[in-house]
Amino acid sequence: MTDGTPGFSRRNFLATSAASTMSVALLDRGARAAPTPAQANPREPLKLTLKINGRDRELSLDPRTTLLDALREHAGLTGSKKGCDHGQCGACTVMMDGRRILSCLTFAASAQDHDITTIEGLAQTDGTLHPMQQAFIDHDAFQCGYCTPGQIMSAVACVKEGHANSDPDIREYMSGNLCRCAAYPNIVDAIKQAAPQMKEG
Amino acid sequence: MRPFEFERASDNQSAIATFNDLRSADIDAVNAQIQYLAGGTTLIDLMKLDVMKPTKVIDINALQQANGNIEFKNNGLRLGAMARMSQVADHADIQQNYPVIAQALRLAASAQIRNMAAIGGNVLQRTRCTYFRDTSYANCNKRAPGSGCAALEGVNRSHAVLGVSDQCIATYPGDFAQALMALDAQVELDGPRGKRTIPFASLHKKPDQTPNIETSLTPGELITAFNVAAAPYAKRSLFLKVRDRESYEFALASAAVALDLDNSNVRQARIALGGVATVPWRAKEAEAALAGNKIDDVTAKRAADAAFADAKPREHNAFKIELGKRTLTRALLQAAAMEVPT
Numbered sequence: 121m122t123d124g125t126p127g128f129s130r131r132n133f134l135a136t137s138a139a140s141t142m143s144v145a146l147l148d149r150g151a152r153a154a155p156t157p158a159q160a161n162p163r164e165p166l167k168l169t170l171k172i173n174g175r176d177r178e179l180s181l182d183p184r185t186t187l188l189d190a191l192r193e194h195a196g197l198t199g200s201k202k203g204c205d206h207g208q209c210g211a212c213t214v215m216m217d218g219r220r221i222l223s224c225l226t227f228a229a230s231a232q233d234h235d236i237t238t239i240e241g242l243a244q245t246d247g248t249l250h251p252m253q254q255a256f257i258d259h260d261a262f263q264c265g266y267c268t269p270g271q272i273m274s275a276v277a278c279v280k281e282g283h284a285n286s287d288p289d290i291r292e293y294m295s296g297n298l299c300r301c302a303a304y305p306n307i308v309d310a311i312k313q314a315a316p317q318m319k320e321g
Numbered sequence: 322m323r324p325f326e327f328e329r330a331s332d333n334q335s336a337i338a339t340f341n342d343l344r345s346a347d348i349d350a351v352n353a354q355i356q357y358l359a360g361g362t363t364l365i366d367l368m369k370l371d372v373m374k375p376t377k378v379i380d381i382n383a384l385q386q387a388n389g390n391i392e393f394k395n396n397g398l399r400l401g402a403m404a405r406m407s408q409v410a411d412h413a414d415i416q417q418n419y420p421v422i423a424q425a426l427r428l429a430a431s432a433q434i435r436n437m438a439a440i441g442g443n444v445l446q447r448t449r450c451t452y453f454r455d456t457s458y459a460n461c462n463k464r465a466p467g468s469g470c471a472a473l474e475g476v477n478r479s480h481a482v483l484g485v486s487d488q489c490i491a492t493y494p495g496d497f498a499q500a501l502m503a504l505d506a507q508v509e510l511d512g513p514r515g516k517r518t519i520p521f522a523s524l525h526k527k528p529d530q531t532p533n534i535e536t537s538l539t540p541g542e543l544i545t546a547f548n549v550a551a552a553p554y555a556k557r558s559l560f561l562k563v564r565d566r567e568s569y570e571f572a573l574a575s576a577a578v579a580l581d582l583d584n585s586n587v588r589q590a591r592i593a594l595g596g597v598a599t600v601p602w603r604a605k606e607a608e609a610a611l612a613g614n615k616i617d618d619v620t621a622k623r624a625a626d627a628a629f630a631d632a633k634p635r636e637h638n639a640f641k642i643e644l645g646k647r648t649l650t651r652a653l654l655q656a657a658a659m660e661v662p663t
Contacts (some may be wrong), residue, residue, distance in 0.1 A: 206370075220433050225365045227365065229329075274432070281411075295569040296430075
């Protein structure tokens with residue numbers, strides 16, 4: 121996983137294709153519609169620095185931007201996923217100062233001065249996967265994979281918090297991460313494999 | 322989401338000072354044009370839904386240092402309002418000496434949300450009534466006073482049976498507030514008109530004819546702490562929550578109970594109910610039914626009947642009366658059977 125490095129990716133490919141098919145419609149609309157009037161009370165974008173995966177990122181953001189949108193749309197880190205965007209599914213889970221939080225219910229501006237860790241920041245720099253990432257692969261702990269970055273971030277926190285001592289404990293403390301493919305039994309198995317490895321490491 | 326101005330406050334006074342220019346100081350704090358932002362788990366959600374529309378948001382997370390402490394004193398417990406739900410839930414001394422507080426918080430929301438949400442904001446979380454949250458319904462007396470209530474004749478399975486009015490039947494959704502209710506907590510406030518302390522029981526307002534007025538807080542008033550006395554019933558206390566799924570779900574019925582027993586005779590019982598009422602609900606009739614009596618299946622059931630004597634069900638929520646009674650009965654008997662450290 122690259123850290124927002126431009127290059128060929130499924131996401132860039134889709135974005136480019138979508139833009140090329142939309143351009144005709146947009147040009148047509150632009151010719152007829154009046155330009156958007158300036159806001160009566162213009163609000164300057166906020167210039168802020170977010171520390172993401174150990175790196176300072178300078179961003180210029182509308183105050184409404186959530187941490188999730190800042191990560192995905194502005195910092196190019198699309199690992200964190202937008203599921204419900206209302207704090208009900210856990211797909212957007214990231215760490216702030218080592219504690220798991222929901223990036224969809226956090227304004228990016230509130231995340232200044234905090235250490236943010238996303239799924240992109242979990243593996244070692246040489247590409248060696250975090251024990252939890254490896255355990256998810258070993259136990260086939262996903263099907264479609266959409267909830268997986270959030271599941272893994274949450275699972276790492278679950279172990280660090282000391283809440284991975286039994287199956288019921290894991291289920292209770294992972295309940296904030298929904299998986300519509302219902303890979304739950306395999307997720308529990310993956311966490312049980314990674315927990316002792318994390319303690320050793 | 323509508324545009325807003327964003328500010329980060331560095332201390333209580335600068336946070337409160339942002340309200341100095343606000344004209345309509347007579348409205349409830351939850352409807353003010355300026356809103357404090359702590360964990361954001363209610364506010365940002367409702368801003369995305371266009372239910373809450375502040376023009377200015379004051380981020381108070383920097384007040385964690387000043388207002389986030391958990392302190393034990395000779396006469397009780399002081400919980401700083403910026404403490405996060407998980408900090409309080411995981412606190413070993415609270416688990417032992419005030420179990421109803423730790424349990425109510427541990428059974429609420431998800432691990433992520435408990436890491437985010439400050440306990441001051443938690444008690445102010447807004448109802449989960451679908452008609453309140455979905456602005457495509459025009460009729461909501463909370464959102465638009467005088468517009469009516471779509472829930473009265475709508476799908477009201479999750480709605481309240483206690484404390485309802487003909488204007489609103491929205492359920493108070495939280496759990497922690499019931500623990501504070503049962504333990505007779507006090508709320509420390511700071512605001513544009515100075516500091517004051519109020520009983521937790523007077524924080525929330527029943528809907529009556531003005532469901533849009535949810536609390537007794539005026540705009541700019543900031544909850545800084547909760548104080549809980551070290552009463553004899555605090556150690557023998559618990560929170561029981563019944564819901565549609567085992568975890569990460571709001572209560573259909575819940576009971577926060579605290580008992581002071583002389584052998585099996587009840588010196589004092591404290592009971593608050595959740596999931597069934599429009600506000601955190603103190604069940605004084607049930608407490609009175611128990612006081613001075615031996616606690617057993619019969620008296621616990623009698624107390625539960627008393628708690629729901631005035632319940633007013635609608636089309637889909639009548640089941641909550643029986644469920645609420647059984648929840649309370651079970652909670653009382655479990656509390657009576659607790660082994661309490663001395």
